[in-house]
Amino acid sequence: MSAYPVRVEARLEEPLNRGLWIVKWFLAIPHYLALGFLWIAFGVLTVIAFFAILFTGRYPRTIFAFNLGVLRWTWRVAYYTYGGLGTDRYPPFTLGAAPGYPATLEIDYPERLSRGLVLVKWWLLALPHYLVVGLFTSGSVLAWSDGLPDGGGVLYTLDRGGLIGLLVLVAAVGLLFTGRYPYGVHDLVVGMNRWALRVAAYATLMTDAYPPFRLEQGGHEVPRLEAPPDSARTPARHRPGSTVALAAGSLLVFCGIAAGVTGTGTALLGQARDDGGFVGAGARQLTTSTYALTGQEISIAGQGVAYLRESAGRVRVQASGSPTPLFLGIARKDDVTAYLRGVAHERAAHLVFPPESADAGYTRYPGAAPASPPATQTFWAATGSRSLTWDVQPGDWAVVIMNANGTPGVTADLQPAATLPWLERATTGLLVATAVLLLGGGALILFGVRLAAAPAPAPAPTAPAR
Numbered sequence: 001m002s003a004y005p006v007r008v009e010a011r012l013e014e015p016l017n018r019g020l021w022i023v024k025w026f027l028a029i030p031h032y033l034a035l036g037f038l039w040i041a042f043g044v045l046t047v048i049a050f051f052a053i054l055f056t057g058r059y060p061r062t063i064f065a066f067n068l069g070v071l072r073w074t075w076r077v078a079y080y081t082y083g084g085l086g087t088d089r090y091p092p093f094t095l096g097a098a099p100g101y102p103a104t105l106e107i108d109y110p111e112r113l114s115r116g117l118v119l120v121k122w123w124l125l126a127l128p129h130y131l132v133v134g135l136f137t138s139g140s141v142l143a144w145s146d147g148l149p150d151g152g153g154v155l156y157t158l159d160r161g162g163l164i165g166l167l168v169l170v171a172a173v174g175l176l177f178t179g180r181y182p183y184g185v186h187d188l189v190v191g192m193n194r195w196a197l198r199v200a201a202y203a204t205l206m207t208d209a210y211p212p213f214r215l216e217q218g219g220h221e222v223p224r225l226e227a228p229p230d231s232a233r234t235p236a237r238h239r240p241g242s243t244v245a246l247a248a249g250s251l252l253v254f255c256g257i258a259a260g261v262t263g264t265g266t267a268l269l270g271q272a273r274d275d276g277g278f279v280g281a282g283a284r285q286l287t288t289s290t291y292a293l294t295g296q297e298i299s300i301a302g303q304g305v306a307y308l309r310e311s312a313g314r315v316r317v318q319a320s321g322s323p324t325p326l327f328l329g330i331a332r333k334d335d336v337t338a339y340l341r342g343v344a345h346e347r348a349a350h351l352v353f354p355p356e357s358a359d360a361g362y363t364r365y366p367g368a369a370p371a372s373p374p375a376t377q378t379f380w381a382a383t384g385s386r387s388l389t390w391d392v393q394p395g396d397w398a399v400v401i402m403n404a405n406g407t408p409g410v411t412a413d414l415q416p417a418a419t420l421p422w423l424e425r426a427t428t429g430l431l432v433a434t435a436v437l438l439l440g441g442g443a444l445i446l447f448g449v450r451l452a453a454a455p456a457p458a459p460a461p462t463a464p465a466r
Helices: 029-056 061-080 121-125 127-137 162-178 183-203 240-271 303-311 333-339 423-453
Strands: 006-010 103-107 284-288 292-294 298-300 315-320 326-332 345-348 362-365 382-384 387-390 395-403 410-418
Touching: 006 183, 029 061, 029 240, 029 423, 061 103, 061 183, 061 240, 061 423, 121 127, 121 183, 127 162, 127 183, 162 183, 240 423, 284 292, 284 345, 292 410, 298 303, 315 326, 326 333, 326 387, 333 395, 395 410
Parallel strands: 292 345
Antiparallel strands: 006 103, 284 410, 292 395, 298 395, 315 387, 315 410, 326 382, 326 395, 345 362, 382 387
């Protein structure tokens, strides 16, 4: 117990303000913003550490010190806010140890790490702990119930904040009405946070020591039987320059990866063009027992015309799956409304592709049969039997699907497509941005690592007093 390399401690600072906890979420916003960037850096640097451990068996000391600082900072903010509410002292903005603050975290630096464990410990070996920590933090309580419609299944309770959040709420109510934090609740909250932070250190490769399955309550851990070896103390000290360089470099790398993934997606999308140069969405089946089916109004005006022409290019609508010949048409909304006035038809208010993402939302309009087949009308801007192609024009437009002979009962698998003329330019730009961001981010990370590893300048000698 005393030799575990991750040590989490917290000191309950009393007296605590009765109502300050109500606004701590607001007071902590600067920390939340800073930690948002720092955790991006934490993720990128953990990936770098993964490969370093895999090939060398060592966790780079400067990266270890940075990631340890992010965990420390996170624990201090959590203890100040709704992960503990154990202090009213504002957390310091530092990656350092801050030994005077009532919430501390120390992780012994591992001189060697298993190159094999790095492949499995963060997902497979840590899985049982993830279930426990999920109960503590996110509150997913798994249970089997025979009362569900299918006879059984998984239930989720305590969906906001988990057991830690529930206990902190109990403590907050106690503070509000009595001005005291229940000691038993505090010990339990710290024990759960200690378990979660140990798992976080193990899952992010900072130790090979498997987290114990025990809830060690209380603010202080069992004293060490002996001091840790000097090699366990990381000598790296992150000054503001190295911290900014590592965080900025990691953010650039993260953006570079995102640009690379997006560029790969646009390249694959470009490869999916058909012989006509169109890129299509998934087909959606539409059906109505009436004489016609229309979609929602398409309004194009002002800059929207140039935008759609640049982004969508030419538009194509294809229909298939009908036992009878179909008529597809696009026309101005007023002309379509006049033609279908008094005609039984349905309007799909939410034609979203792919179809799994939303219900079509049909609205039925009663009436009789159309006076004449749709192809005899002269107001159509574009028509087709199985496919129509349309160049974007300003105005209010509507798409109509009917049987060519004007009979009721329309069924069609509708598939929209567009030429998307920007795909090639976007792919090129994204891949270039990927290279620039990765190179720039990597250079900043390397600079930050070297800056942190550099010895601090010696203090200038002072002149002897006369």
